[in-house]
Amino acid sequence: MFLTTSVHFLFLVFLGMLSLVLLLIIAVLIYSFYQYRESVQASRWSEVINKRISEVIVYGEEKISADSNFSEASGSPLFRNLFLQKLAESEKKFSGAAQEKLKDLFREYGLQEEALKKLHQKKIHLIAGGIQELTAMNVEDALPKISTFLSHPSAQVYQEAQYAMVHFKGFEGLHFLNSITSKISEWQQLRLLISITHIPENSGDTIKSWMESSNDSVVIFTLKLLRKFQMLSLYSSVIDLLEHPSSEVRIQAVQTLLSLENPSTIAHLMEVYPDQPTEVQKEILRVIKKSKDQCSTDFLKDQLLNTSDSGVKVCAAEALCALEKQDYLAEISQQETTSEELIQIIKYALQEKVC
Template sequence: MSFHHIVLHELILAIVVVLILVLLLIITVLGYSFYSYRILHNRHSWKQIIEYKIMERVVGSDGNDEQDREFSRHLKEPSFRILFLEILVDSGRKFSGTAKNAINRLFYDFKLEDEAWRKLRQRKAYLVAGGIQELAEMKVEAAIPEIKAKLNDDRTVVYQEAQYAMVTFRGYEGLEFLTHFDKPLSDWQQLRLLSSIHHIPELSDVQAYTWLKSTNDSVVIFTLRLIRKFRLMAFYTAVYELLDHTSTSVRVQAIRTMQAIENSATISQFIACFDQQPIDVQLEILKSMKVARSKESEDFLKEQLWNNAAVSIKIHSAEVLVVLGEGQYLREISQKADTYDELIQIIKHALQEKKC
């Protein structure tokens, strides 16, 4: 009897403990939900207050005393200041001229520079990257030495943001990090950097020639894109020499760049090196010939159409011939009795593409 009493007592105790744990879990979930709701609610109301303050400064209105007092009260809260900085930086990207200057003045008037510096010196990568971004957007020149030091950071998000910031501050000269850069430069990062460079100063050839000889393929590819963007004709020979590069991706970009800065020798050079290239590069050459629309390539294209073993090369050759006005030549071939079926289908496809 005593044994059953002990077991029952332990069972009741276990049930009570479980119920207490469940109750604590419910309270925790409700508390977290309420906390999350308050944060969302605050962010929404704070965002309206901040956007009104920015609009007020941009349009130069007199303002409202009550709203100014409310703004000043919220400004003492760290979370409000962080949100204010985020919105201000985002707004800075959307405006230019007088409006941009007004936003920059807000940044300094309310000492938001301190928040950005604080982020820059944090340990978490996303905070450091955010600080770099904010200091660069607001043109805080004093931050350049610390941001430059972040170019050697091991964390991708940090060194990428530092790269972008240096170009934002210094334009083309901010690309000097490429000389010793040994990590992959992603396509997205290359696009960001290229979009921030608006002109190339004179006597900048030496750096670019160095980058074309880099052992980092992504640096070479970026330089080729840079040459293409600014049509830097002086680099033509150096670009042509890259058709012997070990990387197929570099060779493809070299073909595109040669086409962009072409001269009277380009088509003949494409033809001369064609057989030594991997198929991806050969296809890129044919695409460039399609853009160039040079009659000089006609005989070469006909040779590829008849004798090249790769179907993809035949297809692209036929498409370029159509663009060059050789549609009638292709129709005559397709109607000959001794033309094999695969070639007929390729020609029909090319002629149909032209109609589309």
């Protein structure tokens, strides 16, 4: 009796498990079918949207005949989000009148609401996408809301917010540099630099405060800003950064000093050279190479012959080549007392010069 009951119970358990598996399979199939339908629909809509965008850019909205497929689909939230995404992507590819036509489309179909809704979502990629779209379509009214994302924990979000601030407000949009603690990536620095077209007068104190920031990436970005706009008045502040704790900041300072083209730059760099880390010393030698300052010849010879670091020797040899000192290098390489390492370094430098 007990055995019969156990077998019956196991059979019921088996049926239950089998039913559960079948339900899961059916659910997966339904979900896959739904995803497939969405994918096919999105593909069709993409063709319709791309066609519409192309026609508007080429012919203008007023010269295009009505598209029933486009009109019917334009009421769908999924279609509108895809349309918005395509407009934002297309905006990056065009400029001038073409860009304005895209923004006209954006306004005509009232897509601003779709973009604004994304700012109230919890998913990071949706928030970042919304900021991108509002920025691309120049919806300046959204700036107060976008500014609240400057302190968002996600880099994807706060970087888009930073870019939006600078896109709309130019130099004034950089106010977040006063308090930012996160690192500004190389790519983000480039985006911000491209967006800044001029620096207002009397902004020296603000820029100087950024050069004193505890955030190294803020200092580095500011140095790039100085190079772009040739802010000669801050030359002495750049000099001070040669004592900065970060080697990366010092390297950027060396590059900035060369860019600012002060006649005393090379002499000063040779003076501070002994106190610099090896990587900064190499950068100083590269800067001397670019400057082709003949006053540095003896200094370079000393680095070539008396330093122990191979990388420094290479930089010194290349700089001497730039100063047209090939005969000197050839003479050194032929001396019996010259080490094999130095001979190879000189050969390398001479070959680079030929190339």
